[in-house]
Amino acid sequence: MSKGRGGGCGRAQEPEEDTLVSTADVVIIGGGSTGTSAAFQLARRRYGKVILVERETVGAGPTAKTIGIVRLHYSYEPLVRLASRSRDLFGQFEELTGAVADFTRCGFLLLAAEGEMPGLRANVDLQHHLGIRSAVVTPTEIAGLDPRMNIDGVAGGAWEPESGFADGYATASGFAGAARRAGAEVWETTAAQRIIVERSVVCGVQTARGEIITPTVLVACGPWTPQLLQPLGVDVPIQSSRQQVVQLGLPAAFGPLAIIIEDMALGFYVRPETGDTVLAGVLEEEAEQIVPADEYNRGVDFDFVERTGRAWAYRYPGASEAQFRQGYASLYDITPDWQPVLGAVEGIRGLYLAAGFSGHGFKLSPALGEVLAALVAGEVPPIDVSMFRLSRFADGHLIRGRHAQGILG
Numbered sequence: 001m002s003k004g005r006g007g008g009c010g011r012a013q014e015p016e017e018d019t020l021v022s023t024a025d026v027v028i029i030g031g032g033s034t035g036t037s038a039a040f041q042l043a044r045r046r047y048g049k050v051i052l053v054e055r056e057t058v059g060a061g062p063t064a065k066t067i068g069i070v071r072l073h074y075s076y077e078p079l080v081r082l083a084s085r086s087r088d089l090f091g092q093f094e095e096l097t098g099a100v101a102d103f104t105r106c107g108f109l110l111l112a113a114e115g116e117m118p119g120l121r122a123n124v125d126l127q128h129h130l131g132i133r134s135a136v137v138t139p140t141e142i143a144g145l146d147p148r149m150n151i152d153g154v155a156g157g158a159w160e161p162e163s164g165f166a167d168g169y170a171t172a173s174g175f176a177g178a179a180r181r182a183g184a185e186v187w188e189t190t191a192a193q194r195i196i197v198e199r200s201v202v203c204g205v206q207t208a209r210g211e212i213i214t215p216t217v218l219v220a221c222g223p224w225t226p227q228l229l230q231p232l233g234v235d236v237p238i239q240s241s242r243q244q245v246v247q248l249g250l251p252a253a254f255g256p257l258a259i260i261i262e263d264m265a266l267g268f269y270v271r272p273e274t275g276d277t278v279l280a281g282v283l284e285e286e287a288e289q290i291v292p293a294d295e296y297n298r299g300v301d302f303d304f305v306e307r308t309g310r311a312w313a314y315r316y317p318g319a320s321e322a323q324f325r326q327g328y329a330s331l332y333d334i335t336p337d338w339q340p341v342l343g344a345v346e347g348i349r350g351l352y353l354a355a356g357f358s359g360h361g362f363k364l365s366p367a368l369g370e371v372l373a374a375l376v377a378g379e380v381p382p383i384d385v386s387m388f389r390l391s392r393f394a395d396g397h398l399i400r401g402r403h404a405q406g407i408l409g
């Protein structure tokens with residue numbers, strides 16, 4: 001880090017004397033799974049000097065609270081391809097980063113009532129078209145996957161035997177550590193206060209530790225993205241949605257849950273955790289509560305515990321004695337179509353966005369790092385994500401998935 005006057009972009013306002021000034025080829029703002037993955041891929045390809053700034057510690061935001069489900073059931077090819085490539089990268093995480101993401105391939109089952117079956121079949125067809133191993137399963141086949149399940153109301157399902165879950169915090173800290181070892185700087189407890197833009201060109205970032213002169217900024221701040229962009233006149237329609245999770249303790253006689261279930265018929269999901277606990281929540285959009293990103297109830301509501309417990313007891317009557325152990329709430333960064341905003345911001349040279357993942361971004365993060373690194377480097381990315389451009393909201397090209405639940409993408 002150099003100490004002196006900033007000189008980037010010939011700005012009208014020079015930094016004050018004694019302001020710390022650094023330079024970088026790219027600054028990434030936000031150290032969740034998205035930002036750390038991008039930092040790792042940029043450092044790995046030796047893209048000059050990479051600085052990641054994170055106002056807390058890496059992975060400490062919503063990434064730390066993720067349920068971590070890694071499945072490939074999506075309505076659009078770029079999302080299936082991102083999820084598929086990411087699943088491969090989760091499988092190679094240790095080799096890639098020297099760290100563990102705790103990726104567990106337990107299998108993923110999506111349950112559907114009759115009305116959701118056409119969308120489910122279309123999404124599985126899309127997966128098959130892309131060479132992915134998955135199947136549409138009948139109620140009898142579902143009962144074969146877990147005979148303890150009550151399948152009343154289930155018309156069928158989609159089964160992905162190679163999908164699973166991973167740990168959000170471990171993933172972000174694994175990427176950040178590997179990025180550091182490949183030469184990136186990771187500035188924790190450092191908030192980005194302002195992105196400096198002059199004549200529609202990125203010039204730098206003002207941070208709590210001084211200014212960084214840079215021609216390129218990638219904003220990966222999840223729910224906090226709009227407040228950094230708004231002073232630049234860029235409206236990013238991301239809202240913070242409070243989302244709750246409960247941990248249930250299973251009766252000893254029941255044994256562990258072996259597979260992940262997302263249940264569109266009941267609007268509920270559950271995944272294995274430790275041997276005798278599971279994590280559960282709801283899929284329905286009606287569960288969203290729009291809240292200020294820094295001020296919301298991080299606990300869990302009684303009626304949510306009751307609703308989730310009822311859904312669990314319906315599907316698994318043999319474990320209706322499950323006990324509520326604990327719960328928490330965190331944030332989804334939701335957009336009007338529940339799809340992310342990715343790529344260059346039109347009209348400001350050097351500014352890139354990767355946010356608005358609407359509750360399904362963790363599973364995409366390893367491959368997104370590759371895509372974002374290519375975009376920043378001015379290359380054609382390995383997966384075309386142009387449909388997720390910010391301008392779709394202004395020109396009315398929203399991207400809803402085939403299922404009623406936006407989180408399914």
Ligand SMILES: Cc1cc2nc3c(=O)[nH]c(=O)nc-3n(C[C@H](O)[C@H](O)[C@H](O)COP(=O)(O)OP(=O)(O)OC[C@H]3O[C@@H](n4cnc5c(N)ncnc54)[C@H](O)[C@@H]3O)c2cc1C
Nearest residue numbers: 030032033034055061063066067068069192222361362363
């Ligand atoms: C309860 C819950 C369950 C989920 N379950 C799943 C799931 O099963 N599967 C799945 O794929 N996804 C899931 N998600 C979504 C997934 O966790 C997120 O999409 C993903 O982790 C987002 O990562 P991110 O890096 O984009 O953002 P975040 O994790 O939000 O990280 C943004 C970071 O930016 C930092 N920041 C903000 N402002 C500044 C600033 N001014 N300067 C510096 N740093 C700043 C924050 O501190 C934060 O660390 C879930 C989310 C929640 C909350």
